[in-house]
Amino acid sequence: xxxxIKVGVGFGLWSMGVPKPETIxxxxxxxxxxxxxxxxxxxxxVPRTPDLDVVAVLSLLASRTSKIKLGPSVLxxxxxxxxxxxxxxxxxxxxSGGRIVMAVGTGANLAxxxxxxxxxxxRGARLDEGIQxxxxxxxxxxxxxxxxxxxxxxxxIEPRPQPRHNNDFGTIDxxxxxxxxxxxxxxxxxxxGYFPSLQTPEEYARCWATIRRYxxxxxxxxxxxxxxxxxxxxxxxxRRQALEEVPAYLRPFxxxxxxxxxxxxxxxxxxxxxxxxAYIKVGLNKFVLSPLAGPDEYAQQVxxxxxxxxxxxxx
Numbered sequence: 001x002x003x004x005i006k007v008g009v010g011f012g013l014w015s016m017g018v019p020k021p022e023t024i025x026x027x028x029x030x031x032x033x034x035x036x037x038x039x040x041x042x043x044x045x046v047p048r049t050p051d052l053d054v055v056a057v058l059s060l061l062a063s064r065t066s067k068i069k070l071g072p073s074v075l076x077x078x079x080x081x082x083x084x085x086x087x088x089x090x091x092x093x094x095x096s097g098g099r100i101v102m103a104v105g106t107g108a109n110l111a112x113x114x115x116x117x118x119x120x121x122x123r124g125a126r127l128d129e130g131i132q133x134x135x136x137x138x139x140x141x142x143x144x145x146x147x148x149x150x151x152x153x154x155x156x157i158e159p160r161p162q163p164r165h166n167n168d169f170g171t172i173d174x175x176x177x178x179x180x181x182x183x184x185x186x187x188x189x190x191x192x193g194y195f196p197s198l199q200t201p202e203e204y205a206r207c208w209a210t211i212r213r214y215x216x217x218x219x220x221x222x223x224x225x226x227x228x229x230x231x232x233x234x235x236x237x238x239r240r241q242a243l244e245e246v247p248a249y250l251r252p253f254x255x256x257x258x259x260x261x262x263x264x265x266x267x268x269x270x271x272x273x274x275x276x277x278a279y280i281k282v283g284l285n286k287f288v289l290s291p292l293a294g295p296d297e298y299a300q301q302v303x304x305x306x307x308x309x310x311x312x313x314x315x
Contacts (some may be wrong), residue, residue, distance in 0.1 A: 034306025
């Protein structure tokens with residue numbers, strides 16, 4: 001039996017300003033009706049564009065939805081103490097009725113490390129340890145941990161997240177973003193899923209094959225490791241029009257803007273679906289479409305994604 005295709009939406013990269021609170025609320029209230037499977041929030045501590053706090057927005061989304069999954073992608077775990085993250089996301093899981101999922105990563109902007117007073121050296125090892133801390137305090141009533149970066153004894157977080165039965169670790173799904181070899185090893189050893197962005201189908205396929213090889217080395221040959229991908233998109237009456245509109249939203253990203261365009265999906269719903277099909281052919285079945293849009297366009301873009309892309313895949 002083939003896995004059902006699931007389509008979520010991304011929230012972030014507000015180069016022209018963030019949506020008004022009433023717009024965010026309206027989108028949240030209608031998202032499930034439109035066929036959206038999940039909401040994923042970009043995380044920046046020192047953003048190049050206007051941005052909102054991840055935990056605050058997730059709390060709002062949790063209060064206005066009842067079924068869709070909610071989470072950050074990727075949360076910059078290294079820039080926060082993992083006990084603070086564990087508490088915040090355990091609370092979100094409680095408020096949402098067990099709908100929280102998480103993707104974590106090191107982040108590419110080293111200026112954020114400097115601003116937060118966190119050394120950028122050893123950031124991969126710090127992230128590995130942070131993941132272990134989250135799992136430890138989410139599963140144990142009285143948790144202790146002694147590592148290179150974090151040390152504590154007899155910590156209790158209540159309520160803890162709802163138990164999960166879909167993964168190997170029994171608590172909130174922790175996915176890993178990134179494409180460097182360290183991220184692929186991290187996924188294979190510690191993660192419930194792999195969640196990259198800005199990858200072509202061919203690049204994803206190579207990374208996924210590497211993850212499976214590493215998983216075998218780490219004794220997880222039969223481990224439950226899922227995968228999904230974030231695809232930046234813009235819907236318009238034609239692909240040509242979408243591509244003409246996109247550069248205005250990417251100016252803050254300089255030379256990196258080309259990657260958003262070459263690895264994105266632009267045009268009509270059929271154009272977007274054609275792009276998705278290229279990833280389905282290499283084994284993906286979970287997609288997060290993150291629209292490049294102004295604050296007043298976001299609701300319409302999400303509605304089109306839900307009604308014309310996500311819902312048809314559910315039939």
